[in-house]
Structures are given as C-alpha cells and as structure tokens.
Amino acid sequence: MNTSEEFRILAPTGTLGYGFSAEDFRRTVRDFAPDLVAVDAGSTDPGPYYLGAGKSFTSRATIKYEIGLLVDECLPRKIPVVIGNCGGAGGRPHLQWVNEIVMELAAERNWKLRLGVIDSEIDDRDRLKQIVSAGQSEQFESGAELTHDAIDDATRIVAQLGPEPVAEVFAEEPDVVLVGRICDDAIFSALPILKGFDRGLASYAGKVLECGALACEPVEMDVLTAVIGREYVIFEPGAQHRRSTVKSVTGHSLYERENPFEQAGPGGIVDLTEVTITQETERSVRVQGVKFIPQPYTLKLEGACEVGYRSACIAGIADPILIEALPSVLETVRSRTEKRLESAGLSARSISFKRYGVDAVPLNQRADTFPASAPSEVGVVIETIADTAEDSLAICHEVAGSLLHVDYPGQLNTAGNVAFPFSPAEFPVGQCFEFSIYHLIHVDDPNEFSTITVKEIGGDHA
Amino acid sequence: MPEQRLRDVAEVVRSKNAGPHRLTLDIIFKEVEVLDKVLEGGSLTPEKVTEAYGLQPSALSSWFIFRPGRALKFTFIRPIDQGGPGETDIYGAQQHAPLMDLEVQL
Numbered sequence: 399m400n401t402s403e404e405f406r407i408l409a410p411t412g413t414l415g416y417g418f419s420a421e422d423f424r425r426t427v428r429d430f431a432p433d434l435v436a437v438d439a440g441s442t443d444p445g446p447y448y449l450g451a452g453k454s455f456t457s458r459a460t461i462k463y464e465i466g467l468l469v470d471e472c473l474p475r476k477i478p479v480v481i482g483n484c485g486g487a488g489g490r491p492h493l494q495w496v497n498e499i500v501m502e503l504a505a506e507r508n509w510k511l512r513l514g515v516i517d518s519e520i521d522d523r524d525r526l527k528q529i530v531s532a533g534q535s536e537q538f539e540s541g542a543e544l545t546h547d548a549i550d551d552a553t554r555i556v557a558q559l560g561p562e563p564v565a566e567v568f569a570e571e572p573d574v575v576l577v578g579r580i581c582d583d584a585i586f587s588a589l590p591i592l593k594g595f596d597r598g599l600a601s602y603a604g605k606v607l608e609c610g611a612l613a614c615e616p617v618e619m620d621v622l623t624a625v626i627g628r629e630y631v632i633f634e635p636g637a638q639h640r641r642s643t644v645k646s647v648t649g650h651s652l653y654e655r656e657n658p659f660e661q662a663g664p665g666g667i668v669d670l671t672e673v674t675i676t677q678e679t680e681r682s683v684r685v686q687g688v689k690f691i692p693q694p695y696t697l698k699l700e701g702a703c704e705v706g707y708r709s710a711c712i713a714g715i716a717d718p719i720l721i722e723a724l725p726s727v728l729e730t731v732r733s734r735t736e737k738r739l740e741s742a743g744l745s746a747r748s749i750s751f752k753r754y755g756v757d758a759v760p761l762n763q764r765a766d767t768f769p770a771s772a773p774s775e776v777g778v779v780i781e782t783i784a785d786t787a788e789d790s791l792a793i794c795h796e797v798a799g800s801l802l803h804v805d806y807p808g809q810l811n812t813a814g815n816v817a818f819p820f821s822p823a824e825f826p827v828g829q830c831f832e833f834s835i836y837h838l839i840h841v842d843d844p845n846e847f848s849t850i851t852v853k854e855i856g857g858d859h860a
Numbered sequence: 861m862p863e864q865r866l867r868d869v870a871e872v873v874r875s876k877n878a879g880p881h882r883l884t885l886d887i888i889f890k891e892v893e894v895l896d897k898v899l900e901g902g903s904l905t906p907e908k909v910t911e912a913y914g915l916q917p918s919a920l921s922s923w924f925i926f927r928p929g930r931a932l933k934f935t936f937i938r939p940i941d942q943g944g945p946g947e948t949d950i951y952g953a954q955q956h957a958p959l960m961d962l963e964v965q966l
Contacts, residue, residue, distance in 0.1 A: 442880055445943030445950045539881040541937070648929045649872075652886045656878045656935040658926045673928070705944060748945040759954050761883065762939045763946075764914050783945050832944040833880040 405590040405626045407603065408432035408636070410468060412610035414439035414481060415456030416619045419637060420467055423621050426636035427471050430623050434589050435472050438582040438608040439496070440483025442700065442833070443654075450553045450702030450831035452491035462499050469503065473511060473573055480564065480575040480585045482608075488579030489554050490519040496576050501855065510857035514572035516563050517849040518579045520555045520699070526839070534840040538698060544837040552701035552835055559697065560664030561601075562844035564588035570852040579700065581663050582608035590626050598668045598690025603631045605661055605668070606650055613650040614640045634682035641681045648675055664844060666692040695844055701835025706747045707787040709794035711780040711824035713801060713816035720815055721772050723806045724753065728778070731800045738796060745784065746793045752779040778816070783830050794824040866904070867960040869894055871930075875955035880942035882921060883952045884935040885909070885959060892930045894966070899925065899932075901965030909934050912958045 408426060411418035414437045427435070444455045454461070465481070472479050485492020497515060504511065520526060527546050529535055535544040549555070556579035565588045567575055577585060583604030590600040603624045606613050611620035614635040621636025633642040651658040651670060661668035669689040678684040715721055728751045739746060752758035754777035756768065780797050784790040802814055841847070866873060872888035887904070889895045898904050906923045910916070915936060924933040940947055949955060 442942070443877065443951055445947070446880065447943060539879055539937075540941075541881070649888060649931070652884075652888070652926060652929055652931055652933055654876050654878055654884070656882055656884055656922055656933075658924055658929065658931070658933060675928070708945075750946045752948060759948055759957070761948055761952070761955055762914055763948070781946070830943070830945065832941055836880055 402593075403628060405593060405595055406430060406432045406434075407586055407590070407607060407624045407626070408435045409586070409607040409610050409622050410435065410437050410464070411619045411621070412438070412608065412612050413441065413456070413619065414464055415460040417460070418464070418610065418620045422636040423467065424471055426621050426623060427475070427477070432477055432623065434480065434586070435468060435477055436480040436482065436585045436607070437468070438482050438585065440486040440488050440579075444486070446702040446831040446833045447829065449487035449489055449556065449700060450704055451829055452489055452554065454485045454492060454495060456486060458499065461496065462503060465499060466503050466507070469509060469511070469574060470507065473509060478568070478573060478575065478589075480577065482577045482580045482582060482585035484576050484578060487556070488518065488577070489556055490517055490578065493517055493576060493578045500574065500576065504855045508856060511573035511855050512571060512852060513855050514567040514570065514575040514850065514852045516559070516567060516575065516577040516580070518557045518559050518577070518847055520557055520847055523549050523555070526555070526699075529839050536696070536838040538836055538838045540833075540836045544835065548701065548703070548834050551703050553704050553831070555699055555701040555835055557697045557699055557847035559848050560584050560844050561588035561591055563848035563850060565592040566845060567850050567852065568592060572852055583661075583663065595626050595628070596688070596690065597666065598688045599629075599631055600626055601663060601668050601690070602661065602670070602685070602688045606633060606647065609650065609653065611635050611637070611640055612653070613647050614642050615646045616640060630684050630686045632678055632682055632684050634679075642683045644675045644677055644683055647683050647685065664697055665695045666690050694840055695842070696838040696840055697844075697847060699835050699837050699839060700833060702831040703834035705830050705832050706783040706785055707790040708827040708830040709782050709790040709824055710827050711794050711798045712819055713778045713780065713798060713823070714819065715776045715778060715816055716774070717811050717815065718772065718774070719808045719810060720806060721776055722768070723808070724776060725768060727804055727806050730806070731797060731804050734804070735793075735797045735800045738800070739793060744789055744793055747783040747785065748781070749793065749797055750781045752781065753777075754779060780824070787826050791824060791826055798823050863963045863965055865960065866962045866964050869898070869964055869966065873956050873959050875952055877938070877942060877952035878935060881938050882935050883938045883955055884933060885956060886931055886933055887959065888929060888931040890930070892927060895925070895927065895930050895932065897966045898964050903962065903964040904932055906934065908962070909959070912962055915939070
C-alpha cells in the first residue's frame with residue numbers, strides 16, 4: 399500500500415552489469431510496487447584507468463541486457479528508473495555509451511519514454527582554478543592540495559554530484575534518468591528528499607541500497623528493497639531465500655569506508671551513532687535514529703592523469719639456485735637494462751618486479767628479504783611504464799631478455815633462467831593512470847557542475 | 861588466559877580500499893563478548909596492528925571500536941595510490957593476511 403507517509407525503493411543489484419535474478423526482480427516489482435527503481439553502475443574500485451581512458455569496466459552485452467530488463471518492467475507501470483555512475487566511472491564518454499545502449503534498446507523494443515541525462519564531467523577548468531585560487535578547495539585524503547597544474551594535467555575531471563540535480567530532472571517527469579558521476583546514495587535519496595522525507599534517513603537508505611543484497615544473508619549481487627517512512631527505513635531483499643538481518647545491515651556500515659558511525663556527503667553528514675536496528679520480520683529489519691548534520695556544501699572532484707603506458711611480462715622460475723639469488727639478480731637485471739636502454743635512447747618511467755609466491759601482494763613492500771625456506775617456484779611479473787606504448791613494450795622486452803640470460807653466483811643452468819608461458823612474452827597493458835585529483839570544492843550551487851537534458855525517445859519523436 | 865590466532869576467534873577478517881587513498885581493515889567477531897575480551901587482552905591495539913604491517917604510526921589514518929557490529933576497524937593511508945606504477949592490489953582485497961595469525965589474548 400503506497401501512502402504519502404512512505405516511499406518505496408527497489409535496487410535490482412549492487413552494480414549494474416554484475417547480474418541479478420530476473421525472476422526475483424520481476425516478482426518484487428509486481429508485489430512490492432516501488433515508487434522508484436534505481437541502480438548504481440559504477441565505482442572507483444577498479445582504479446583510475448576507466449575514468450582516464452573513458453571506458454567501461456562492465457561489458458556492453460550485460461549492461462544492455464540488464465537495462466532492458468529494468469525498463470521493460472518499469473515503463474508500463476510508470477515507475478521511474480535511475481542509473482547512477484553510468485559506464486562505471488561516470489565521465490561523458492561513459493554516459494554517452496549508456497545513452498547509446500538505451501537508444502538502441504528503445505528502437506528495438508518500441509519504447510516511448512522521456513529520458514533525462516545528467517552530465518557531471520567538468521569542461522570549465524578555469525572555473526576550477528578560480529575555486530582553488532579563492533581557497534575554496536580542500537585536500538581530501540590525497541595528502542596534497544589541489545593545484546592549477548593538476549587541473550591542467552588531468553585527462554578527465556568529474557564532480558561527484560549530490561541528490562539536487564536528480565531532484566531537478568524529476569520536475570520534467572522522466573521515465574529513465576542516466577547520471578554521470580554521482581554519490582552512489584544520491585540516486586536513491588533524491589526523490590524521497592524532494593517529497594519531504596528526512597535527508598539523513600534517505601541518504602542512509604541509499605547507501606545500503608547501492609550495494610543491493612550485499613547487506614543481506616546470503617550475500618549476493620541481487621535485489622534489495624527499502625521502505626522509507628517519516629522516522630524509519632525497512633530493508634527487505636527481493637529473493638525469498640535471502641534475509642536482511644540486524645547483523646547484515648549493521649555490518650554494512652563497515653563496508654568500504656573509514657568511519658562506521660558517519661557517512662559524509664555533499665551538504666552534510668549522516669550520523670549513525672544513535673541508530674537502532676531491529677528485526678522486523680524474519681526477512682526484514684527496521685532502522686531508526688539516523689540523524690543528519692548539515693554542513694557547508696562541498697562536491698568531491700575525481701580526476702585521472704595519464705602517467706604513461708604500461709607493459710607486463712610473466713616469467714616463471716623453478717631453479718633453486720636462482721631462487722635463492724633472486725633478490726640481487728633482479729637488481730642486476732634492472733641496472734644492466736637501464737644502461738642498455740640509455741645507449742639505445744630509451745627511457746623508462748618505471749621498471750618494477752613482482753615476485754609472486756614471495757611478496758607480490760602486500761601494498762607495503764618491505765625490505766628485500768626472502769623467507770628462510772625459499773619457495774619451490776616464483777612467478778616474476780615485470781612491469782614497465784614509459785611515455786609511449788611502443789617504448790614501454792620495447793623496455794619490457796629488454797628486461798625480460800636480460801632476466802632470461804643474466805648470470806648469477808653458483809649458476810649451473812646456462813640455457814635460460816625463466817619459463818615464459820606466452821609468446822610474445824611481454825604484452826601491452828595500456829595507459830597507466832593515477833587519481834591525480836581527489837579533492838573537495840566548496841560550491842554555493844549544488845547544480846553548478848551538472849548539465850541536465852531531457853528528451854523524448856520513440857513514438858512520434860523517433 | 862589462552863592465546864589464540866585471530867583467524868580462530870574472528871568471524872570476518874577483510875581488507876578493502878576506502879577510496880583510492882585509504883585501505884581499511886575490518887575484524888568482525890561472532891559475539892560482542894569476544895570483541896570485549898580481545899580489547900581487554902590488549903592484543904589488537906593500533907600499535908600492534910600497525911607493526912604487523914611494517915608501517916609507521918603516522919600511516920594509521922583512524923581506528924574504531926564498532927560495538928553494534930561487534931567489530932574493530934583500522935584504516936591506513938594507502939602506501940601506493942590506487943592503480944599507479946607498482947600497484948600490487950587494485951581493490952585492496954588481499955591486504956588482510958598479516959592479521960590472520962596475530963596472537964590474541966582471550
């Protein structure tokens with residue numbers, strides 16, 4: 399029963415393109431009768447490459463299939479569908495890519511709909527520099543202030559929007575809304591906030607919904623629903639064999655964030671210190687006591703800067719004498735290669751070795767010590783970064799060749815030091831990017847860095 | 861007071877990026893009583909966890925006792941910015957290993 403005292407939201411999954419049960423989705427749309435279906439399509443999780451390169455980390459086929467499922471079900475029922483962080487990184491090429499998929503589906507399925515698009519890629523870099531010069535930017539976890547150079551050097555910069563632009567697009571009654579980079583909770587919270595529900599409660603609900611059934615038992619990329627009331631939110635998964643529990647929803651406050659008691663966002667902080675979570679039914683929980691603490695309005699900027707082209711080579715080592723000598727051997731290979739490169743007029747931005755089976759995984763690379771009992775096999779991954787793809791691959795080939803033939807103390811095997819699984823042994827990985835911008839800016843207008851368009855698709859407008 | 865490894869007394873031990881510049885570690889216990897005992901035993905202090913990772917104290921960004929979730933949370937400044945040269949773990953999802961065999965006093 400939908401009343402103005404409650405707002406009902408359905409999230410089909412935690413990341414568009416990563417799957418959900420079509421059957422559970424269709425049944426839940428029918429039985430739960432949501433006021434809104436929204437889904438997050440992106441993340442910074444896979445790193446800065448996708449933002450910089452303008453590419454999606456999910457496949458076109460899965461995105462097309464899933465958008466087809468969502469809109470086929472929601473359009474006839476007049477349930478708006480909002481997709482945030484389109485194309486994964488939420489830049490303009492990502493947004494256009496999803497827009498094209500929707501247009502293609504509309505033509506194939508004779509959809510007639512109003513499509514809202516919210517672009518949050520920033521073209522006006524002079525405006526950003528003004529903001530920096532006026533002291534209106536803040537370093538946010540990156541450890542360095544935002545500079546004009548960083549603004550100039552970034553391949554692409556996006557603003558992570560709050561709920562306001564989504565609320566604005568709804569004045570035009572769209573059926574489907576595609577959003578670029580946006581706080582993952584804002585696609586869920588914008589409409590309930592617009593309808594007068596508490597901003598803290600709606601933002602908190604959005605933060606849980608954006609992960610789909612990850613806040614359930616058993617965990618899965620799947621359907622989750624939320625009913626937002628005046629002072630509570632009730633979560634329940636779509637699949638009958640799944641449950642929202644006090645434990646699963648409480649635990650979600652820890653996930654992928656630093657502070658489990660606070661959820662910071664544009665315009666304020668959601669305070670969870672007084673929250674109570676109780677089991678409502680066997681499969682649902684009720685959350686109360688969420689508070690919102692308004693703050694000066696800030697937007698987070700994300701910018702990716704290219705730092706060269708990356709190549710890699712995988713080389714297996716099984717010789718026990720070489721394995722014992724490996725730390726010094728790799729340094730010999732590096733210094734010999736650097737000398738050769740200099741003669742050939744090649745310069746590497748970086749050459750690094752990962753020693754799988756020894757210490758390739760820790761982010762904190764410690765002093766060069768081997769375990770007391772040397773492993774029987776070590777996988778060496780060579781990573782080279784240079785200004786061009788061609789140079790990077792050439793340098794990787796040089797390093798691999800040097801490792802193959804390098805001499806070392808006690809050597810018995812003189813026929814080749816490594817087992818290459820592939821030919822060619824080295825391969826181009828692509829551009830290497832860094833998140834060169836990850837800063838907050840203070841803005842008076844939450845919509846300053848968003849561009850909204852609404853168009854009719856299909857029917858007489860095709 | 862018996863000493864056990866963390867892997868024997870925790871329900872969840874996990875690591876993940878919290879944005880491109882932070883790595884966050886979650887240790888969740890089955891019962892809040894176990895969390896309390898571990899805290900009383902003084903075996904999972906921020907100093908000890910930082911040491912287990914071979915990091916300087918300044919690398920610890922924050923730590924929380926999250927009793928509603930029966931959890932401890934430690935967040936470090938990421939030693940490498942996500943995705944750049946020398947990256948070893950894009951998602952930060954395999955950085956929990958040093959916690960597994962920490963000895964905890966119950």
